[in-house]
Amino acid sequence: xxxxxxxILVLLVFVSGLVWLYDLVxxxxxxxxxxDAVDSQFDQAQLDExxxxxxxxxxxxxxxxxxxxxxYSKSFFPVLLIVLVLRSxxxxxxxxxxxxxxxxxxxxxxxxxxxxxxxxxLPVIRNKxxxxxxxxxxxxxxxxxxxxxxxxYIKRVIGMPGDEVRYVNNVLFINGEKxxxxxxxxxxxxxxxxxLLKETVGDVEHDMRKHVVPGRLSINGRWVVPEGHYFxxxxxxxxxxxxxxxxxxxxxxxxxxxxxxxMHWDSFFSLPSFSSAGTIQ
Numbered sequence: 001x002x003x004x005x006x007x008i009l010v011l012l013v014f015v016s017g018l019v020w021l022y023d024l025v026x027x028x029x030x031x032x033x034x035x036d037a038v039d040s041q042f043d044q045a046q047l048d049e050x051x052x053x054x055x056x057x058x059x060x061x062x063x064x065x066x067x068x069x070x071x072y073s074k075s076f077f078p079v080l081l082i083v084l085v086l087r088s089x090x091x092x093x094x095x096x097x098x099x100x101x102x103x104x105x106x107x108x109x110x111x112x113x114x115x116x117x118x119x120x121x122l123p124v125i126r127n128k129x130x131x132x133x134x135x136x137x138x139x140x141x142x143x144x145x146x147x148x149x150x151x152x153y154i155k156r157v158i159g160m161p162g163d164e165v166r167y168v169n170n171v172l173f174i175n176g177e178k179x180x181x182x183x184x185x186x187x188x189x190x191x192x193x194x195x196l197l198k199e200t201v202g203d204v205e206h207d208m209r210k211h212v213v214p215g216r217l218s219i220n221g222r223w224v225v226p227e228g229h230y231f232x233x234x235x236x237x238x239x240x241x242x243x244x245x246x247x248x249x250x251x252x253x254x255x256x257x258x259x260x261x262x263m264h265w266d267s268f269f270s271l272p273s274f275s276s277a278g279t280i281q
Contacts, residue, residue: 004150006123009087013080019073027070034063088123089115092256094142094152095265100234100241101154103196103207104140104280110263111154111280113142113256126252135160135230135254137174138204140280142255143232147246154258155242158201159223159231167244170210170218170237172199186212194238206281211238217245230254 038059042052066074096109105111115121118141120130135141139157144150159165159174166173173179180200184207186192192212199208210218215238225231229248234240243249258280265272 004124006088009080009084010124013077013084016073016077016080019069020077023066023070023073027067031064031066035060038063084123087115089120091115093262094154094258096154099239100236101140101156102236102239103209104156104235105154105258105261106264106276108264108266109261109276110265111258112260112262113258115256117257118254121254128252135251135257137202138206140258141230141232142258143249144253144255145232145246145249146253149253152255153232155232155234155240156201156206157230158233159225159243159248161225161227161229163225163231164222165225165231166222167218167233168220170214172201172233174201181208204281206235208235208237214238217242223248228252 038056042056042059092113092115094111094113096105096107096111099107117133118135119128119132121128135157137157137160140154141157142152142154145153158172164175166176171178171181182198184196184198186195194209194211197208197210198205217240218238221244223231223243225248228251230251231243231248233242233244260277260279262277263272263274264276
């Protein structure tokens with residue numbers, strides 16, 4: 001089962017903020033009264049002796065001591081709130097778990113996703129509250145697919161609302177227009193199994209990979225994208241579960257636009273690499 005990090009973060013912020021508020025309203029006044037009582041008790045005393053000063057400091061420290069839950073809440077609440085705001089409304093980091101976007105994104109790439117470019121959405125419930133921009137053809141987008149509504153997926157926007165998308169023998173047609181492909185390499189040399197190409201989708205040129213023998217989802221398909229939906233495909237066309245398999249993605253399921261790779265880390269026992277850091281095309 002996937003861990004719902006946004007929900008956990010929201011709950012932590014809510015609980016720590018509630019504890020802090022409870023302390024401010026109900027407990028802080030009692031501590032201040034106890035501190036005042038200590039000050040009053042020692043007001044007439046002579047505190048010139050070190051021993052008496054030490055007793056006074058200890059008594060005041062005991063009176064001012066916060067409950068452990070309050071102390072932790074005050075420490076963590078500002079940090080958690082900042083993380084929640086940044087992660088929900090500005091940018092969120094993700095790690096690529098599969099090879100469906102090879103060669104654009106590799107397994108182990110750590111990416112940043114712009115959370116506001118497609119509109120401001122509330123965390124957890126995902127309702128859009130402020131419109132900003134709409135997805136554009138060729139964008140690399142993070143979303144929740146219709147068959148797994150609680151799992152993050154990342155693919156490229158191929159079809160816009162109202163488009164007719166056809167994919168025939170690994171060649172893409174949008175509204176009857178063939179999308180150009182330029183061969184870069186056939187690998188492995190001598191007995192090629194797949195090809196690396198430059199594909200132009202709308203105004204965006206990007207790398208893609210396809211098998212020499214088209215896979216099940218690449219032989220012949222035609223789809224019309226409903227209003228309010230987007231047709232998504234992986235750049236590794238014959239190793240990608242995408243809209244060809246489970247249908248278009250609703251605009252309500254959008255998470256954000258992937259815009260940068262900032263690190264690559266193969267495994268826990270390897271060293272992170274920053275050689276592939278850069279913008280995502």
